[in-house]
Amino acid sequence: MKAATLRLAGVAAGALACTGPTPVLAQSNIQLYGVLDTGIEFVTHAGPSGDNLWRVPGITGTMPSRWGIRGSEDLGGGLHALFTLENGFNVRAGDVNQGGRLFGRQSWVGLQSDWGTLSFGRQYSMTFWALSDADILGPDIYGGLGSFDAYIPNARSDNTVAYKGTWQGVTVGATWSFGRDSGGTGNSPGQGTCAGNGTGANGSPACRQWSAMLRYDASAFGVAAAYDQQHGGPGAAASFFDGVAPLAITGSGATDARIQLNAYVKGDKWKVGGGWLGRRVSTDAPTLPGVNSDMFYLTASYAWQPQFVIDGGVYRIVNTQHDTRGTIAALRGTWLLSRRSAVYLQSGYLFNSARAAYTLSQGGAGASPNAGVNQLGVMAGVRHTF
Numbered sequence: 001m002k003a004a005t006l007r008l009a010g011v012a013a014g015a016l017a018c019t020g021p022t023p024v025l026a027q028s029n030i031q032l033y034g035v036l037d038t039g040i041e042f043v044t045h046a047g048p049s050g051d052n053l054w055r056v057p058g059i060t061g062t063m064p065s066r067w068g069i070r071g072s073e074d075l076g077g078g079l080h081a082l083f084t085l086e087n088g089f090n091v092r093a094g095d096v097n098q099g100g101r102l103f104g105r106q107s108w109v110g111l112q113s114d115w116g117t118l119s120f121g122r123q124y125s126m127t128f129w130a131l132s133d134a135d136i137l138g139p140d141i142y143g144g145l146g147s148f149d150a151y152i153p154n155a156r157s158d159n160t161v162a163y164k165g166t167w168q169g170v171t172v173g174a175t176w177s178f179g180r181d182s183g184g185t186g187n188s189p190g191q192g193t194c195a196g197n198g199t200g201a202n203g204s205p206a207c208r209q210w211s212a213m214l215r216y217d218a219s220a221f222g223v224a225a226a227y228d229q230q231h232g233g234p235g236a237a238a239s240f241f242d243g244v245a246p247l248a249i250t251g252s253g254a255t256d257a258r259i260q261l262n263a264y265v266k267g268d269k270w271k272v273g274g275g276w277l278g279r280r281v282s283t284d285a286p287t288l289p290g291v292n293s294d295m296f297y298l299t300a301s302y303a304w305q306p307q308f309v310i311d312g313g314v315y316r317i318v319n320t321q322h323d324t325r326g327t328i329a330a331l332r333g334t335w336l337l338s339r340r341s342a343v344y345l346q347s348g349y350l351f352n353s354a355r356a357a358y359t360l361s362q363g364g365a366g367a368s369p370n371a372g373v374n375q376l377g378v379m380a381g382v383r384h385t386f
Helices: 013-019 126-130 143-148
Strands: 004-008 027-046 051-055 066-076 079-088 106-113 117-124 156-165 170-177 207-216 221-231 253-266 268-284 293-304 308-319 325-338 339-351 375-384
Touching: 079 117, 106 156, 117 126, 126 170, 126 207, 126 221, 126 253, 143 293, 143 308, 143 325, 156 207
Parallel strands: none
Antiparallel strands: 004 027, 027 051, 027 066, 027 375, 066 079, 079 106, 106 117, 117 156, 156 170, 170 207, 207 221, 221 253, 253 268, 268 293, 293 308, 308 325, 325 339, 339 375
16 A cells, blocks of 8 residues: 655754754655445344344454554664554444544554664554464454454554564564553453553552564565463453353453464465464453463465455364354455555355354444354455555
């Protein structure tokens, strides 16, 4: 996606030259960018009555709709100042996502040099960056990682210090959040609200979060590993989206952790990616046992023609404690009308085990099936980037 670029020079140069020696003037670059993506969706066996559902889905079609501003300033000597402000919104209704935050997707400022980037604010955890190439479907409405665990396409936190650097194909990264959801506005679906800023008595870790990543990227393949741990706190609950009630993790010693290993290979017109993502939820109450789940996925894409791309994936989740299992198969075709505009047609099918009530569609509430019921979803849409 090529953003519209506005280059800003040092407008005060003339005035400064009149008052003394002329300083070294930094060069700034400001970009306004965005994505609008929506269409019409059909989902079977939706809701308690199992009706067919027609709708303009909320949240996303193939890519979450957003607009943002990002900028950089060359400070000299290889040092740059950076920032990103990114708003997520719903095209269907024009309302703001991420709990109504103005810049709920990203809001951070930082410094970058040959040693990497250090940034501060609301930003992605390393879960997002480790998955960015292996899960080819990404945050698609039928992308299984998001359907089985809604935190995955929303892997970000407030009050965060982040570092990421790359040398000869090796990337290391880490984040630390002093309060992952201090606003209490539903930052992370699947992990519930955590109404605290992490400054509990005696250094309590309530509502804090940390993540780490190690990955290697070559010209034709890449591998990555990441760990992401969220501490419990007031109001926090781990949701599993399989029809089982959320598990309260209100104690600061409770944790919700995700571990992943993934890889991808690619050629001139094709790419294949896959991996494993394990979730480990533990409580600090002896009477409340923890819950584990494991997801496995394989995705692929092929550029059939320069203007037409077909991609898809198979996703599988196993939750032994709940005796729930789900499998999603998704296929998508995208016709590129230009560098900025595209139309697409996609379909997904969900297989639920007897006790599972996973949901195929991430397009908003009202599409969940009854336990043991399978689902078919089809969506046609349009996407424009600027």
